[in-house]
Amino acid sequence: MELLKNRILKDGKIFPGSIVKVDSFLNHQMDPVFMHELGKEFKRRFADIKPTKIITVEASGIGVALMVGLEFEIPVIFAKKQKTANMSTDAYLSNVKSYTRGTESVIAVSKEYLNSEDRAIIIDDFLAMGQAVLGLIDIVKQSGAYLGGVGIVIEKGFQDGGKQLRQQGIRLESLAIIKSIQDGKIVFD
């Protein structure tokens, strides 16, 4: 998606360890009009799926997932990290490792909102090692829902997540794939 690539080149910041920060428009500070365009693009790409639910994980996936849901006019579920006192124990659970933070957490989706009659699309802002998405796929499988595909705003092509998903035969739509970062410059696939 050219609009996205241009925005990453314009506003993305590169840090040591191949870290790309898009804090100024996608996570932390969000540009809602721009994110609405991302939602429209995902709708165009996944229209054939006829999804009934959009699934993401808190916190930075919520914004773009909501825009996809707005376009499809269907509910958006965000998996919660660790269970809160307010949350029903009747939930699908999965373990997620974060390589960036060096932590492990449990993500949870209430069984009330996802079941075998649903057609789900998973949406997230970033795909690197793919741990969060694998956790969401696990939850969709537990629910018996049909998994129509995974939509990612920015895939880090030099990390293993995307490869792993494609090898499993999962339909993956990444709006921008960063192939490498060379001499402080982003190279897209």
Added chain:
Amino acid sequence: MELLKNRILKDGKIFPGSIVKVDSFLNHQMDPVFMHELGKEFKRRFADIKPTKIITVEASGIGVALMVGLEFEIPVIFAKKQKTANMSTDAYLSNVKSYTRGTESVIAVSKEYLNSEDRAIIIDDFLAMGQAVLGLIDIVKQSGAYLGGVGIVIEKGFQDGGKQLRQQGIRLESLAIIKSIQDGKIVFD
């Protein structure tokens, strides 16, 4: 806002300790079309402020804040709970106590995205004791930005947050105020 009150009566669930769960349309599962209507209502109420930034805190505030930002066509910043390795240390910080979870956390907003030229509106899904909002107000004050007001989807009128904000002279717009929960039924203000 009648649309909201009706939705709370229809889909809200009441638990012991005056806990109202709106997990089916506002947090956890979100109804994007409905939340877009909340965004339009906040725009109507705060149009005179001419805001430049919407401020909220992860995770459950993000959805409605994004819809307000979409209507105003301005950026939305979500304060992050505790600093991550990816986040600049150049941030406004504030301490927030959670009475529901019995935890204390630090919320952070990067200094890059909020300064004294901004006109900020704080948006959140719930107002109970008001700790999260007080933390966000603290951050807006640190930045020197003008605070135009606070917009809340559901205020628990039987807890102290709203009273405290109004006593401080802060403009508070709550789309629904729950006065009490009697015999398992929600009474609005």
